[in-house]
Amino acid sequence: MRLSLWSFEWRLLRREPLIVVLTALLVVLGAYASVTGSRFVRAQEQTIEELALEERSRLDSLRTLMARLERGESLAVSPFADPRSPAVAGRQVASRYTVLPPGPLAPLAIGQRDVQPFWALISTRTKQTFFVNDEIDNPVALLAGRIDLAFVVLVLYPLFILALTFDVVAGERERGTLGLVLSQPVAPSQVLTTKLLVRALVAVLLTVALSVAAALATGVALSDPTVLTRFALWCGMLLLYGAFWFAAALAVNARRLSSAASAVTLLGVWLVVVVILPAVSAAIISVTYPAPSRLALTTRLREATDAAAQQRQDALAAFMAEHPTYAADAGAGAPDPNVMAVALQDAAERMMAPRYAEFDAALDAQRVAADRLRLMSPALVLQGALLDLAGSGEARFRDYERQFDRFHSEWRAFFNDRLLGRQALTAQDYANIPSFTYREPTVGALVSRLLPGVLLLLVLTVALIWNARARMHRATLA
Amino acid sequence: MATSSPLLSAEGLTKRYGDTLALDALDLSIAPGEVYCLLGANGAGKSTTINCFLDFVRPDGGVAKIGGQVVAQHPLETKKRLAYIPETVMLYGNLSGLENLEYFATLATGARPATEELVAHLITAGLRDDQIRQRVGGYSKGMRQKVGIAIALAKRADVLLLDEPTSGLDPKASNEFHRLLGLLRERGAAVLMATHDLFRAKESGTRIGIMKAGRKVAELRADEIGHADLEKLYLTHMHD
Numbered sequence: 001m002r003l004s005l006w007s008f009e010w011r012l013l014r015r016e017p018l019i020v021v022l023t024a025l026l027v028v029l030g031a032y033a034s035v036t037g038s039r040f041v042r043a044q045e046q047t048i049e050e051l052a053l054e055e056r057s058r059l060d061s062l063r064t065l066m067a068r069l070e071r072g073e074s075l076a077v078s079p080f081a082d083p084r085s086p087a088v089a090g091r092q093v094a095s096r097y098t099v100l101p102p103g104p105l106a107p108l109a110i111g112q113r114d115v116q117p118f119w120a121l122i123s124t125r126t127k128q129t130f131f132v133n134d135e136i137d138n139p140v141a142l143l144a145g146r147i148d149l150a151f152v153v154l155v156l157y158p159l160f161i162l163a164l165t166f167d168v169v170a171g172e173r174e175r176g177t178l179g180l181v182l183s184q185p186v187a188p189s190q191v192l193t194t195k196l197l198v199r200a201l202v203a204v205l206l207t208v209a210l211s212v213a214a215a216l217a218t219g220v221a222l223s224d225p226t227v228l229t230r231f232a233l234w235c236g237m238l239l240l241y242g243a244f245w246f247a248a249a250l251a252v253n254a255r256r257l258s259s260a261a262s263a264v265t266l267l268g269v270w271l272v273v274v275v276i277l278p279a280v281s282a283a284i285i286s287v288t289y290p291a292p293s294r295l296a297l298t299t300r301l302r303e304a305t306d307a308a309a310q311q312r313q314d315a316l317a318a319f320m321a322e323h324p325t326y327a328a329d330a331g332a333g334a335p336d337p338n339v340m341a342v343a344l345q346d347a348a349e350r351m352m353a354p355r356y357a358e359f360d361a362a363l364d365a366q367r368v369a370a371d372r373l374r375l376m377s378p379a380l381v382l383q384g385a386l387l388d389l390a391g392s393g394e395a396r397f398r399d400y401e402r403q404f405d406r407f408h409s410e411w412r413a414f415f416n417d418r419l420l421g422r423q424a425l426t427a428q429d430y431a432n433i434p435s436f437t438y439r440e441p442t443v444g445a446l447v448s449r450l451l452p453g454v455l456l457l458l459v460l461t462v463a464l465i466w467n468a469r470a471r472m473h474r475a476t477l478a
Numbered sequence: 479m480a481t482s483s484p485l486l487s488a489e490g491l492t493k494r495y496g497d498t499l500a501l502d503a504l505d506l507s508i509a510p511g512e513v514y515c516l517l518g519a520n521g522a523g524k525s526t527t528i529n530c531f532l533d534f535v536r537p538d539g540g541v542a543k544i545g546g547q548v549v550a551q552h553p554l555e556t557k558k559r560l561a562y563i564p565e566t567v568m569l570y571g572n573l574s575g576l577e578n579l580e581y582f583a584t585l586a587t588g589a590r591p592a593t594e595e596l597v598a599h600l601i602t603a604g605l606r607d608d609q610i611r612q613r614v615g616g617y618s619k620g621m622r623q624k625v626g627i628a629i630a631l632a633k634r635a636d637v638l639l640l641d642e643p644t645s646g647l648d649p650k651a652s653n654e655f656h657r658l659l660g661l662l663r664e665r666g667a668a669v670l671m672a673t674h675d676l677f678r679a680k681e682s683g684t685r686i687g688i689m690k691a692g693r694k695v696a697e698l699r700a701d702e703i704g705h706a707d708l709e710k711l712y713l714t715h716m717h718d
Contacts, residue, residue, distance in 0.1 A: 004584045004589075004590045005584070005585070008580075008581045008584065011573070011577070012570060012572065012573065015572035015573070016572065175568055175571075176564070176566065176568025177568045177569065177570060179532075179534070179562065179564055179568070180562065180564070180567065180568065180569070180582065180626075180629075181582075181585065182532075182534070183532050183557060183560065183561075183562035183639075184557060184582060184585035184586045185554045185555070185557035185558040185585075185586065185588075186554070186585050187554065191585075
C-alpha cells in the first residue's frame with residue numbers, strides 16, 4: 001500500500017511541467033557553478049605550480065653554486081647574494097613558498113577563498129609583511145562572490161523543495177481532489193507525508209546527484225578515503241537541510257491556508273532563513289566583533305621598528321643578555337650587521353607581542369562569534385558546514401595561519417642558530433632547509449565543528465514535524 | 479429486524495458555526511437498499527450532514543454512525559465502507575481515468591487491484607473503452623461522476639454519500655447516473671443523497687427528507703406522494 005502510494009505520487013509529479021523546468025534550472029546552474037569552481041581551483045593550482053617551479057629552480061641553482069664554492073672554485077659572489085650566509089639565505093635567497101592548497105572539495109565551494117591569500121613567501125623577517133594577495137581579479141566578482149555549487153545548493157535547493165511542496169494540500173483542496181482523497185480510509189497525515197516526502201526526496205536526490213556529478217566533473221579526488229568521507233558528510237548535510245525545508249513545508253501545509261497564503265508564508269520563511277538572518281548575523285559580527293585592521297598592525301610594527309632602531313644599544317644589550325653564548329665570543333667592536341638586524345627585529349617583535357596577541361585574540365573572538373551565530377539560521381549552518389567540508393572555510397584559513405606561525409619560528413631558528421653560531425651554510429644545510437606542508441584537520445575535528453549545526457537542524461526539523469502532526473486532522477485539512 | 483437495522487444513522491446531530499446552527503438535532507436512519515434524498519435550500523444543512531458522515535466536520539452534539547460505528551471515533555473504519563460523490567468528482571487531471579481509479583482504489587482497499595478488474599468497473603460505470611485511458615483533464619462532468627461510481631464499485635462500498643451529484647448534468651447523463659445508483663441500491667447499499675432535483679428525488683429515492691435551517695421539517699416515503707404534491711409540500715416549507 002505504502003509503496004503504491006509512493007509510486008503513484010511519483011507518477012503524478014512526473015507529469016507536472018514544473019518539475020522539468022526546475023530540474024533544468026538546477027542542472028544548468030549547477031553546471032555553471034561547477035565550471036566556475038573548477039576554473040577558480042585550476043587557476044590557484046596553476047599559480048601554486050609556478051611558485052613551486054620558481055622555488056625549485058632557484059634552490060637548484062643555489063645548490064649548484066654551493067657545490068662549486070665547496071669544491072673551492074673561486075667565484076665572485078656578492079655578499080648580498082652569498083648562499084653561504086645564513087642571514088642572506090634565510091632572509092631572501094633560499095626562501096620557500098608556504099602554500100595553502102585548495103581544499104579537498106574546493107571546486108564545489110569557493111567561499112571567501114578568492115579574497116584570502118593562499119600562499120606566502122617565508123623569510124626570517126617579521127611575518128606581518130608576508131601575506132599578499134596580489135592576484136588580479138575583477139573587483140565586482142570579488143565583491144559579489146562567485147557562484148559556486150554551495151551557493152546554488154544554499155539558495156535554490158530550498159526553493160526547489162518549496163516550489164514542489166508549497167501547495168500540496170491547499171492546491172488539492174482548491175482543485176477539489178482533497179475531499180475524494182480524505183474520504184478514503186487513510187490517515188490524512190499519511191497521505192500528506194507521502195506526498196511531501198516524494199516531492200522533497202526528488203529534490204534531495206537531484207541535488208545530491210548534482211553534487212556527485214560536479215565532484216566527478218571537477219576532478220575531486222573521491223578515491224581518497226578522507227575526501228570521500230568529506231563528500232559523504234557534504235551529502236549528509238544536504239539531506240539534513242532538505243529535511244528542514246520538507247518539515248517547514250509540512251508545517252505550512254498542515255495549516256488551513258490557501259495556496260497563495262502558503263506560497264507567501266514559505267517564501268517569507270525562505271527570505272528570512274536564507275537572506276535576512278545571514279545578513280543580520282554579518283551585521284552583528286561587524287558591529288560587535290569588528291575585524292582587526294591589518295593595516296593598523298603594520299603601521300604599529302613600523303613604529304616599533306623605528307623605535308627599536310633609535311635605541312640600538314638597548315636592543316643589542318637585550319639581545320646579548322638573551323644569547324650569552326654568542327655574547328661571550330663577541331668582541332668589543334661593531335657587531336655583525338646581520339646580528340644587529342636580528343637584534344632590532346627581536347626588539348621590535350617584543351614591543352609588538354601584546355599587539356599581535358590582541359590582534360589574534362580579536363580574530364579568534366570574531367571566529368568564535370561567527371561560529372555561534374551560524375546557529376541563527378539553517379542556511380548559515382549549511383553554508384558553514386559546506387565551506388568547512390570543502391576546505392574553503394574561515395577556520396581552515398586561521399589554521400593555516402597558525403601552522404604558518406609555527407613554521408616561521410622553525411625557519412628563523414634554523415637560520416638564526418647558524419648565524420649566531422657563526423656557521424656558514426653547507427650543502428648539507430641546503431638539503432635540510434625546512435619546508436612547509438599544510439596539514440588538513442582530521443575528519444574527527446571537522447565532525448565536531450559540524451555537530452552543533454547538525455543538532456540545530458535536527459531539532460528544528462523534529463519541532464516542525466511535531467507541530468505539523470498536531471494539526472494534520474481530517475477536519476482541518478478537508 | 480436485521481434488514482431494517484440502519485447502515486447510516488444520525489442521532490441528534492448538531493453543528494454550530496459561531497451563532498448559526500447549521501444542524502439542529504438531526505435524526506436520520508437509512509437502511510440497506512434505501513435511497514434517502516435530502517431536499518432543502520442552499521444552507522439548509524444538507525452538505526454539513528454529509529460532511530459529518532465523512533468526518534470532515536466534527537459535530538458539536540449528537541453522533542453520526544455508519545454500520546453502528548460512531549464516525550468521529552472510528553473515522554478510518556467507517557470510511558472503508560463508504561463512497562463519496564460530490565457535486566463534481568474532482569480527479570487528477572494529469573492522470574487517466576484508469577490511473578485515477580487505480581489510486582483511489584488503492585487508497586480505499588489498501589492494495590493495488592488488478593487492472594482488468596478496474597477496467598471492468600469503469601465499463602460498468604458507463605465509460606467507453608477508449609475513454610478509460612484518456613487524461614481526466616479532458617473529461618466531461620458526466621464522465622467524472624462515472625469514475626466516482628467506479629470508485630464505489632471497486633471499493634465495494636455499501637454506504638453512498640452523494641452531494642448534489644447530478645446538478646449540472648444533462649438529462650441523459652443524469653438518467654444514466656440514477657440507473658447506476660439503482661444498481662448500487664440493488665446490491666444493498668444505503669444511499670444518502672443531497673439534491674435540488676425534486677423529480678429525481680421522487681423517481682430514484684425511497685424516502686425523502688426536507689431540511690430547513692438545520693432541521694428536518696418533513697420526511698415521507700417517495701412512493702406515497704406524486705410529483706406535484708412533492709413540489710407543493712417543498713414550497714410550503716420553503717415559504718414560511
